[in-house]
Amino acid sequence: MSTAHTARRMHDLLEPICLVTYFADEPNEELAALGHRTYWDGYFASRAAPLGRVPAQVVHAAFYSFAEGEAARHIPSAWATIPPEDSFAAWRRGSVSALHRLLGAERVGSPATTRAADLLTEAAAGAPTEGRVMYAGMRTLPVPTDPLTRLWQSAATLREHRGDGHVTALLAERIGGTEAHILSALDMGIHPPETFGRVHHLPRARLAEVMAGLRHRGLVDDAGWLTDAGREVKARVEAVTDELAAPPYAALSTAELDELVAALEPLSVVMAAAWTP
Template sequence: MSSARPHPTPHTARRMFGLLEPICLVTFFSEECNEELAALGHRTYWDGYFASRAAPLGRVTAQVVHAAFYNFADGEAARHIPSAWETIAPEASVAARERGSAASLRRILGAELAGSPGLVRAADLTTKAATSAPTEGRVMYAGMRGLAVPSDPVARLWHSATMLREHRGDGHIAALVGARIGGTEAHVLSALEHGIHPAESFGRIHHLPKERLAAVMDGLRDRGLIDSEGHFTEAGRATKQRIETLTDELAVPPYEALSPAELDELVSELEPVTAALEATGSQ
């Protein structure tokens, strides 16, 4: 009988994504982060978003941010980068994002859960996973790995969950590139997967010029991924599933740093945290 410990599976990565994503979403859904970024002088939500998320990469150009983020339309990054950094140092935006996100978590979780030994343990194990994966080909993840890990457990949990989110996102982009699905096309497929029809009404793309959206939809029809009414074809649904499956497979490496017992413990400690956040929509 083999004594080798079992490796984490794509199912593990999908399970961890479900548990960690609500922790990350406070950055985008709660007011504290936006307030911290506005207090620095960022004029709009999107100024703060682009500046604080891209800041771990350094003072890179809009073209680099566009490439790394992948799913924004042409020109959107350039409306915020590098102007968002002209008077506000990237390091200040990173710190504001961390402060606001941690404050949101403390408010939503309450003092008892936020200060519990279970949360501290979850932060420790999440950090162990998040700081253990190879960085090759993982641009956003590598940027986050270059930042100091916070000592405060709540901030550390948010920071490490966000590191793992960027790691998964880098892998998702690789899967999209391999499937020849561009950023706007990816939003269309996600909208259809979530039952949004017409897909052009999806909040992430509905503001784009009608001509641009029409060209994207025509391209997906030409490839046989959507039908004449804008619904998934069998080939389109299969393509979306292959992308998600590969994303899960590519998200496994961080969890190989944890033993099976540690993974079980991490799931157990994260469950009440995730449940509390899901109850409020991470707001």
């Protein structure tokens, strides 16, 4: 199995587990109990917390995919009365609680889940941090002792590692954050892409500017669909992302990777079903 294939396989297994943080009720309830007024206040306060009390411009740069000004609507105001570390702790606590509910006590308490947590923790600590801002921030956090919490935090750390590489791939192709969402929407068959949930709230003038730029580059046609050139760019971004996401898994032997995949597969299936309508 190639390193890129390994990275893609691990992404497919870990993403349904990571999505608990964004789709389940428990993290939002924990953040609301702290005093965060909206979902996005809690999101920015928690995800950016490992970076420390950096300015909104730094969060915007690290997150990459949000439109200009979106981070500034929440940072630093979301940290004004609630310390960043408290927000992150609540985010993690709610995420682990949701995992426990969805996976069930038997799966959570199994030796396979504990082993998966151990192997993921080893992988999550096994890659260089240079050029990986979000990953480096997550690496500064203490490793939890509870296996399920350790599994969640390691999965989230690996997700940020992959995200940092994805930003590099997008930059190399001169694709901005909003442009990336448009290309992803079209790749998923969403048309017009301006209706995609990650961008539909943006000003029409801004979306029109983005679409005009993609047409000018030949990535989108006059009808608003991907061209062959657009599909090639999207494929290159994904291929480079997979390649750049591979280093953490070099910390594991082939036998350990096989063991990790076998332990994660049943967990991933359950979590994927939770997000399927």
